[in-house]
Amino acid sequence: MTQDNRPSASTRSFEEKYVRFRSPEGRAVARAALGTDLANGYTTKDQAAALAGHLGVGTGDRLLDLGAGRGWPGSFIAETTGCGLVCTDLPMEALLSAQENIGALELDASATVLVADGRMLPFGDGVFDAVCHADVLC
Amino acid sequence: MKPGGRLALLTIETAPDLSQRDQTQAASLGPSAVGADAPAHELVRRAGLQVRHVEDLTAAFATTCAAIWEVRRSAERELRAVEGDEVYDIEQAKKEHMLEGIRLGLLRRSLVVAERV
Ligand SMILES: C[S@@+](CC[C@H](N)C(=O)[O-])C[C@H]1O[C@@H](n2cnc3c(N)ncnc32)[C@H](O)[C@@H]1O
Numbered sequence: 001m002t003q004d005n006r007p008s009a010s011t012r013s014f015e016e017k018y019v020r021f022r023s024p025e026g027r028a029v030a031r032a033a034l035g036t037d038l039a040n041g042y043t044t045k046d047q048a049a050a051l052a053g054h055l056g057v058g059t060g061d062r063l064l065d066l067g068a069g070r071g072w073p074g075s076f077i078a079e080t081t082g083c084g085l086v087c088t089d090l091p092m093e094a095l096l097s098a099q100e101n102i103g104a105l106e107l108d109a110s111a112t113v114l115v116a117d118g119r120m121l122p123f124g125d126g127v128f129d130a131v132c133h134a135d136v137l138c
Numbered sequence: 139m140k141p142g143g144r145l146a147l148l149t150i151e152t153a154p155d156l157s158q159r160d161q162t163q164a165a166s167l168g169p170s171a172v173g174a175d176a177p178a179h180e181l182v183r184r185a186g187l188q189v190r191h192v193e194d195l196t197a198a199f200a201t202t203c204a205a206i207w208e209v210r211r212s213a214e215r216e217l218r219a220v221e222g223d224e225v226y227d228i229e230q231a232k233k234e235h236m237l238e239g240i241r242l243g244l245l246r247r248s249l250v251v252a253e254r255v
Contacts, residue, residue, distance in 0.1 A: 010170070020225070025216045033205040042202045042247060043148055047195070051146045054191060054251045064139075126140045134148045137171035 015091035018070070022097065038072040038101060041135030048073035049080065051132055057083040061129035064088065066118045067136030071098030074132060078111050085111035088118065139254045145187060147250045149178045153243055160244055167239035179250045187252035199247035200240045207233040
């Protein structure tokens with residue numbers, strides 16, 4: 001059986017959206033409406049803070065942000081709680097922004113990004129202390 | 139996830155117990171992936187996690203969705219230049235459909251927190 005490794009239409013559409021959102025105009029929209037220019041869904045900064053509380057993570061814990069886009073809300077949770085972070089998604093454009101932001105927050109030592117399909121994750125069982133998943137099926 | 143580890147899931151979904159007709163309308167107004175055969179908290183439970191908290195965030199979702207629409211409209215000229223007319227119109231229409239789905243009680247946004255026991 002041959003496997004089709006081409007990005008799906010949905011991944012391509014997200015990729016194009018992330019390219020557009022790289023513009024100052026695109027980022028300004030997210031910042032004004034959601035309180036952060038990293039978000040590409042409907043998760044506001046206040047909701048990201050609430051998620052951090054629900055997850056109860058802290059220093060020494062490892063969080064997986066599944067379908068993280070530009071690293072939202074994972075990078076906020078890592079920044080505010082001190083937990084380690086792995087951001088996964090499919091469009092490279094989004095993950096490059098996530099990586100850039102991780103660098104800007106000086107989280108490089110404890111956070112990383114990875115291209116991975118949420119339906120087939122390259123992690124063993126029991127690696128993460130918490131998982132967040134914000135608007136991934138949209 | 140480790141035992142005791144937590145999952146926090148934020149998702150847009152159809153309202154519960156819709157008629158077939160409303161379900162179809164909800165699917166046409168919402169994002170492409172709404173329309174699972176069960177609410178998110180039920181899917182999480184079926185995956186073997188213990189659901190600890192379910193919260194309806196639809197009111198905040200409506201506010202955010204309207205805010206995105208409005209901010210985009212106020213930057214319409216700049217966004218049309220960056221995105222092109224077609225994309226601009228599609229993105230605005232998506233938000234309008236979503237708001238209509240919320241107003242009709244067909245779409246909601248939920249937070250589900252669950253734990254691996
Ligand atoms: C609406 S965006 C939300 C991104 C981010 N969580 C946020 O709140 O800004 C949905 C994201 O889910 C990702 N996604 C969808 N299906 C996926 C899959 N099977 N595996 C990994 N990521 C996926 C998309 O590429 C996109 O970046």
